[in-house]
Amino acid sequence: xxxxxxxxxxxxDGTVAVDDLSLEIPDSSITVLVGPSGCGKTxxxxxxxxxxxxxxxxxxxxGQDIHQQPVNALRRxxxxxxxxxxxxxxxxxxxxxxxxxxxLGWDKVRARKRASELMERVGLDSSLAKxxxxxxxxxxxxxxxxxxxxxxxxxxxxxxxxxSAVDPIVRKVLQGELLRIQEELGKTxxxxxxxxxxxxxxxxxxxxxxxxxxxxxxxxxxxxxxxxADAFVEDxxxxxxxxxxxxxxxxxxLELTTAPIVAADATDAQVAERAAADAPYLLVTDTDGKPxxxxxxxxxxxxxxxxxxxxxxxxxRPFESGRDSLRDALDCAVLSPTGWxxxxxxxxxxxxxxxxxxxxxxxxxxxxxxxxxASDRASAAxxxxxxxx
Amino acid sequence: MNLFHYIxxxxxxxxxxxxxxxxxxxxxxxxxxxxxxxxxAAAIALPIGLVSGxxxxxxxxxxxxxxxxxxxxxxxxxxxxxxWIGRIGLLPVMIPLVALAVPPILVTSxxxxxxxxxxxxxxxxxxxxxxxxVLFQVELPVALPLILSGMRSAAIQVVSTAAIAATxxxxxxxxxxxxxxxQRNYETVAGGGALIALLALAMVGVxxxxxxxxxxxxxxxxx
Numbered sequence: 005x006x007x008x009x010x011x012x013x014x015x016x017d018g019t020v021a022v023d024d025l026s027l028e029i030p031d032s033s034i035t036v037l038v039g040p041s042g043c044g045k046t047x048x049x050x051x052x053x054x055x056x057x058x059x060x061x062x063x064x065x066x067g068q069d070i071h072q073q074p075v076n077a078l079r080r081x082x083x084x085x086x087x088x089x090x091x092x093x094x095x096x097x098x099x100x101x102x103x104x105x106x107x108l109g110w111d112k113v114r115a116r117k118r119a120s121e122l123m124e125r126v127g128l129d130s131s132l133a134k135x136x137x138x139x140x141x142x143x144x145x146x147x148x149x150x151x152x153x154x155x156x157x158x159x160x161x162x163x164x165x166x167x168s169a170v171d172p173i174v175r176k177v178l179q180g181e182l183l184r185i186q187e188e189l190g191k192t193x194x195x196x197x198x199x200x201x202x203x204x205x206x207x208x209x210x211x212x213x214x215x216x217x218x219x220x221x222x223x224x225x226x227x228x229x230x231x232x233a234d235a236f237v238e239d240x241x242x243x244x245x246x247x248x249x250x251x252x253x254x255x256x257x258l259e260l261t262t263a264p265i266v267a268a269d270a271t272d273a274q275v276a277e278r279a280a281a282d283a284p285y286l287l288v289t290d291t292d293g294k295p296x297x298x299x300x301x302x303x304x305x306x307x308x309x310x311x312x313x314x315x316x317x318x319x320x321r322p323f324e325s326g327r328d329s330l331r332d333a334l335d336c337a338v339l340s341p342t343g344w345x346x347x348x349x350x351x352x353x354x355x356x357x358x359x360x361x362x363x364x365x366x367x368x369x370x371x372x373x374x375x376x377x378a379s380d381r382a383s384a385a386x387x388x389x390x391x392x393x
Numbered sequence: 394m395n396l397f398h399y400i401x402x403x404x405x406x407x408x409x410x411x412x413x414x415x416x417x418x419x420x421x422x423x424x425x426x427x428x429x430x431x432x433x434a435a436a437i438a439l440p441i442g443l444v445s446g447x448x449x450x451x452x453x454x455x456x457x458x459x460x461x462x463x464x465x466x467x468x469x470x471x472x473x474x475x476x477w478i479g480r481i482g483l484l485p486v487m488i489p490l491v492a493l494a495v496p497p498i499l500v501t502s503x504x505x506x507x508x509x510x511x512x513x514x515x516x517x518x519x520x521x522x523x524x525x526x527v528l529f530q531v532e533l534p535v536a537l538p539l540i541l542s543g544m545r546s547a548a549i550q551v552v553s554t555a556a557i558a559a560t561x562x563x564x565x566x567x568x569x570x571x572x573x574x575x576q577r578n579y580e581t582v583a584g585g586g587a588l589i590a591l592l593a594l595a596m597v598g599v600x601x602x603x604x605x606x607x608x609x610x611x612x613x614x615x616x
Contacts, residue, residue: 050519087512090515091513
């Protein structure tokens with residue numbers, strides 16, 4: 005655990021970058037520091053590895069004041085990833101990744117072997133090992149940056165806007181990779197970004213800082229979206245926070261119906277029976293159960309195959325029931341021309357469909373449950389009890 | 394007879410290839426002066442340029458010194474030194490040659506260090522590299538191509554200018570030009586001039602090879 009105890013950073017010219025900030029950063033999770041420019045998020049991060057020394061206050065790492073520890077040993081025990089990766093241009097990719105192990109005195113063979121393992125872990129092809137940084141794309145360079153930070157297997161990873169210089173598509177891929185790596189490794193990650201969407205996607209806990217280096221709110225993303233502490237946080241979260249919060253609600257509880265589904269080999273009679281289920285559209289699937297498209301019941305009078313697949317109404321993008329969130333389900337329903345979302349299993353077979361109305365019910369139910377949980381916690385806290393979250 | 398005949402006659406005359414006034418000995422002297430001047434200039438200019446580039450301080454002062462140094466006429470300085478301090482060893486010729494070589498080395502080494510990308514330096518410090526390791530394992534290797542280019546300019550200028558040593562009765566390839574001129578022996582003048590030009594070109598080659606050997610392919614300027 006990293007405990008930040010009322011640290012302040014005041015520069016000689018009187019500027020206050022960080023103002024009496026206290027945070028407890030839990031182990032094995034991603035804590036995101038987010039805020040507008042000038043909020044002191046990078047300064048705070050850089051105080052954790054002593055690239056910046058606080059003017060007052062202290063930081064404890066597993067109970068030990070980091071100021072008492074030799075600075076270079078401290079830094080070697082923390083991975084450090086920066087914007088644009090900061091790779092050494094004169095060293096090969098493999099040598100870049102092997103930097104910290106070499107500093108820690110590993111022999112060359114062992115350090116290089118470790119570096120090769122990490123290239124694989126972060127999704128870099130081994131053919132890049134002997135290349136130089138200028139030969140790699142921005143996204144690849146950033147992967148190398150992450151691999152280099154992980155090389156000596158440090159318990160803590162400090163990441164300073166690591167993905168902000170790559171294009172949005174690559175950024176999304178890298179965020180996904182980070183979550184995958186984190187699932188495998190369980191590091192204590194402190195991640196700085198100015199992008200609230202990135203914070204919500206990656207963070208287990210989010211610290212929102214305001215200009216002048218003050219903490220505005222420290223909460224889990226769901227809490228942040230549902231209960232922003234003040235107008236600043238609400239404003240910073242931006243529009244659509246209600247919809248975005250739905251990403252934290254699972255689609256598992258969503259009631260699906262299989263009534264308006266017909267297979268491509270269904271006969272006229274079977275179609276008529278389904279149409280009686282009083283759905284305005286029928287979803288036609290192939291014989292394997294994969295979705296083909298929607299059709300009006302009256303156009304299927306000669307059996308389900310009477311409309312060619314190409315002329316069916318597009319079913320949009322299906323969501324994976326149970327794995328995707330209510331936000332994904334709602335998105336599917338909104339994007340679908342028929343207003344119905346198609347739920348599939350992990351093999352892409354249809355498990356049911358849901359209307360916007362049903363999804364709306366599920367959202368209200370989920371909110372009610374969350375609200376009950378929160379008030380349970382609040383009343384338990386009021387009664388002096390501890391409830392596991 | 395044209396220039397090329399002069400040059401080829403001079404170079405093919407076997408009497409020019411041995412003895413005290415032979416090409417090997419004059420070349421040896423010429424390279425000796427040049428190398429010495431370059432070594433002294435590097436010893437003065439490299440540390441100053443690298444340190445001020447690393448710290449980012451003193452850039453303006455360096456620019457003034459470099460501009461002043463470039464404005465010095467080498468030949469004038471040589472004659473002045475010769476009359477002022479006399480012929481004490483190589484001193485009168487070393488002063489103008491060193492003054493010639495210092496500005497390019499000073500300016501490029503300063504620029505080389507100043508323009509090192511701060512991101513890898515920040516990353517190196519953040520990973521726990523000490524100041525000396527950051528300097529020698531990150532900053533210098535990255536700055537090396539530019540540092541070498543300054544050394545190369547200095548070397549070419551020094552090799553070309555070292556001919557003036559002959560005017561104060563020192564040796565080197567300049568002897569052929571000065572002596573040939575007084576003897577109205579244009580074959581010798583042309584031959585000496587051609588040798589100096591070739592030597593300057595050879596410097597380009599030497600530094601090209603040096604860059605191949607000591608600069609990482611990741612930061613070579615041809616990239």
